[in-house]
Amino acid sequence: MTGKCYSNREVRLDGYDYVDCWFHSCRFVYSGRRAFNLTGNMISADCTLVFRDRAAGTMSALEHLHGLGDWGRKHVTASLERIAAAEGVETQDGSWRCGESGASSSPEGALRREQTSRSEER
Secondary structure (H helix, E strand, O other): EEEEEEEEOOOHHHOOEOOOOOOEEEEEEEEEOOOEEEOOOOOOOOOOOEEEEEHHHHHHHHHHOOOOHHHHHHHHHHHHHHHHHOOOOOOOOOOOOOOOOOOOOOOOEEEEEEEOOHHHHH
């Protein structure tokens, strides 16, 4: 999907590539069945993420491991820190309207825009 606008809807991630799209008040759903890509999109801060099926199972396993004490907390935290340290999301103040490249007034405030991967920048 390229250059589309999604507002107030459920957006399935499994198996899709979303490029230069706009997401406002959406609910992203990931089931863990197929890989997905989000590249160059605008995502409003009020969008949510839900894990279902296999992805929910992975989240449950991480919660269980985290609850095993120091050892589990150490390994789950280290995994999450590696994810948090990876580049890919920049926060910017501003707003937008679907279908426009420029900013306009919006009550949502901060938006997140994925940066292009380092390989695309080279």
